[in-house]
Each structure stands twice: as C-alpha cells, then as structure tokens.
Amino acid sequence: MIRQAAWRLDRSYQWNYGHAPALPRVRRLPVGPGGRLFDHALNSPLGIASGPLLNSKWVEAYARLGYDILTYATVRSAYRPARSLPNIRCVENKELAAVVTRRLRPGVCPTLAVSLGEPSTEPDVWRKDVRRAKERIGPGQMLIVSVTGTPEPGRDAEALIADYARCAAWAVESGADAVELHLATPDPFTEKPQMIYENVLLAAQILYRVRTTVAPPVLVKLGVFRNPRALHETATKLAPWTNGFVLVHGVHRRVVDERGNPAFEGSGREYANVVGADIFPIASRQMEEMLAWRRAGAWDRALLAVGGISTVERAQYLLREGVDAALVGTAALFDPLLAIRFRQIRAAAVA
Numbered sequence: 001m002i003r004q005a006a007w008r009l010d011r012s013y014q015w016n017y018g019h020a021p022a023l024p025r026v027r028r029l030p031v032g033p034g035g036r037l038f039d040h041a042l043n044s045p046l047g048i049a050s051g052p053l054l055n056s057k058w059v060e061a062y063a064r065l066g067y068d069i070l071t072y073a074t075v076r077s078a079y080r081p082a083r084s085l086p087n088i089r090c091v092e093n094k095e096l097a098a099v100v101t102r103r104l105r106p107g108v109c110p111t112l113a114v115s116l117g118e119p120s121t122e123p124d125v126w127r128k129d130v131r132r133a134k135e136r137i138g139p140g141q142m143l144i145v146s147v148t149g150t151p152e153p154g155r156d157a158e159a160l161i162a163d164y165a166r167c168a169a170w171a172v173e174s175g176a177d178a179v180e181l182h183l184a185t186p187d188p189f190t191e192k193p194q195m196i197y198e199n200v201l202l203a204a205q206i207l208y209r210v211r212t213t214v215a216p217p218v219l220v221k222l223g224v225f226r227n228p229r230a231l232h233e234t235a236t237k238l239a240p241w242t243n244g245f246v247l248v249h250g251v252h253r254r255v256v257d258e259r260g261n262p263a264f265e266g267s268g269r270e271y272a273n274v275v276g277a278d279i280f281p282i283a284s285r286q287m288e289e290m291l292a293w294r295r296a297g298a299w300d301r302a303l304l305a306v307g308g309i310s311t312v313e314r315a316q317y318l319l320r321e322g323v324d325a326a327l328v329g330t331a332a333l334f335d336p337l338l339a340i341r342f343r344q345i346r347a348a349a350v351a
C-alpha cells in the first residue's frame with residue numbers, strides 16, 4: 001500500500017489527467033496461470049475497472065504493473081468538465097448515509113464517495129489517445145473502452161441510443177478490443193430517479209443498437225439492483241445482446257460530512273457513487289446471484305466482478321466462484337502493487 005494515492009484527491013480531475021502516477025518499475029512480473037476473456041488469451045484475469053485509467057499514460061503505467069484487462073475511463077461524444085473539488089472523499093458507510101472520514105487506516109484500502117460528474121475529453125482527443133493506449137499495452141493484455149451517451153435537453157431516447165452507438169463505433173475504430181456501455185448513469189426520461197439499467201426497455205434498445213453496430217464484444221456496466229428478481233429479469237432481457245456483464249458500478253448513496261452537511265458542494269451532488277472496500281458484501285452478493293443464474297443455464301455470458309475488491313483474497317474468492325475476471329477501481333489507486341501479489345500467489349499455487 002502506497003502512502004500517497006496514485007490519484008491526488010486534493011487535485012482537480014484535469015491535474016490528475018495530466019499527471020499519470022510514477023509507479024514503481026517492475027523488472028519481471030510473476031507468471032501464473034493465465035486467463036481468457038472472449039477471444040483473448042490473458043496473462044491473468046485481473047484488471048482495472050473504468051475510472052482510474054484516464055488516458056494512455058495511465059493505461060501504460062498499470063499495464064506494466066501486471067493488470068491485464070485495462071478499461072479506459074468512460075468517454076462521451078462531447079467534452080464534459082469534471083465537477084469542482086472536492087469531488088472524491090473518503091467515507092465510512094453508515095446506516096443512513098456515507099459519512100466523510102479523515103481516518104485512513106494505514107494498509108487498508110479505503111471506501112470512497114465519487115462525485116466527478118462523469119467527465120470526458122473531446123472525442124478528437126480520446127479517439128487518438130485510445131489508439132496510443134492500444135499500442136502501449138503488451139501481449140496477453142486487452143483494452144476495454146467504456147462509453148456513455150450524453151442526453152441533450154429536448155432530445156428523445158432515439159438520440160441517446162444513437163449517441164451510445166456513435167461512441168462505441170469510435171472506440172472500436174480507435175482499436176478497443178471490447179466496448180463497455182456505462183448504463184449505471186441517470187435515466188433522463190423518467191420522473192422517478194433511476195439509472196438507465198433500471199429502465200430495461202431503454203437499456204435493451206441501447207444494447208441492441210450497439211450490438212448491431214460494432215463487431216467486437218460489447219459489455220454492460222450495471223449497478224446495484226433493488227431486489228434479486230429485478231437483477232434476474234434485467235440480465236435475462238439483456239443477455240441476448242451483450243457479451244458480458246460488469247458489476248457493480250458502486251452504491252448510490254447520500255454523502256454527508258461529519259456535521260451532517262452535504263459533502264459535495266453544488267446542486268445535484270447530494271448523492272454520489274460509493275465505491276471501495278466497504279461495498280464488497282453488496283457487490284459480491286450480487287455477483288453470486290448472477291453466477292447462480294448462469295450455472296442454472298439462464299444464459300451464458302461473461303461475468304466481470306467489480307466493487308470492493310480490495311485484497312488478493314477477495315479477487316481469488318470471486319474467481320474461484322466462477323467469474324471470468326476481477327476488476328479493481330479504488331485498490332488500483334491506493335494499492336497499485338496488488339496485481340503483483342495476485343500473480344505471485346497464483347504462480348505459487350501451480351508451482
């Protein structure tokens with residue numbers, strides 16, 4: 001565990017974009033049993049979820065440390081700035097809300113509330129940069145590009161669906177090995193607050209359009225479901241049009257400071273995406289549900305586990321349960337050498 005997080009929480013998104021972390025150079029990575037995702041033979045089934053890898057420099061830094069599935073952070077069809085600082089805070093997950101904490105326990109991966117506002121560079125910028133990222137990863141590694149649609153005032157669902165497909169096509173043109181559709185983002189077409197993945201019809205329409213537009217594998221990123229039935233129904237509806245499910249995005253929660261005031265300044269920021277160590281029980285339970293449905297033959301799609309994978313043991317546990325890959329977000333920022341320990345343990349197990 002490093003003392004300073006790879007992403008400076010006290011600096012702007014733009015600053016972090018321009019300062020890929022200077023991570024230790026590793027001469028020789030331990031070689032363990034590899035992995036496989038779609039047609040790709042991988043050095044390992046461990047990777048990084050969408051978020052930490054802001055551009056090709058970040059992708060390169062983490063690829064060198066032995067993360068083999070590299071997800072390029074979510075991009076859009078238009079530039080969108082990040083929300084003002086603070087936009088990421090360490091929290092403790094309490095019953096009524098996530099509460100800001102200053103107590104970072106040394107050696108323990110934290111829990112974070114993320115309120116970045118889903119920023120993106122201009123398409124001209126990211127399309128060139130995805131190409132560079134693809135060139136900088138090595139054999140046995142793959143690049144996933146996460147994309148999201150940008151709803152515009154007064155435009156209908158068709159415009160949003162077309163926007164998702166446009167971004168996916170651009171990502172593929174730029175060299176993405178797979179595309180991830182970020183659907184754990186607010187649904188702009190309903191009065192009741194919900195995410196796009198909770199609007200199964202809209203989610204299926206987006207997926208269908210993308211699936212029939214691009215050739216490489218298409219993944220969907222999902223959040224927490226209200227109940228097991230909703231999870232089953234959604235997975236069943238989306239399965240025909242997706243190659244895999246990535247879950248969970250995080251837990252959508254109210255975030256307050258120690259005095260009970262909103263932790264993030266500005267309108268629409270009362271709730272944020274809570275990620276990191278504390279969400280493992282929720283995230284892994286949901287993945288276990290998905291695995292059970294897959295084992296029962298409901299569908300046969302890849303399952304990529306995300307959410308609270310803060311230790312090698314947690315990653316190993318999920319892989320033993322049957323997931324195709326384990327992806328880390330928060331741990332990549334606070335414990336970048338996790339991939340090396342993960343590979344050491346796997347290599348030792350087969351030696």
Ligand SMILES: Cc1cc2nc3c(=O)[nH]c(=O)nc-3n(C[C@H](O)[C@H](O)[C@H](O)COP(=O)(O)O)c2cc1C
Binds near residue numbers: 049249
């Ligand atoms: C700093 C940061 C930025 C993130 N940005 C994105 C993003 O752009 N798109 C996305 O789908 N998820 C994003 N996420 C969510 C992660 O992909 C992941 O779902 C979440 O962090 C849960 O994994 P963890 O508990 O290992 O952190 C971000 C997470 C972090 C910590």
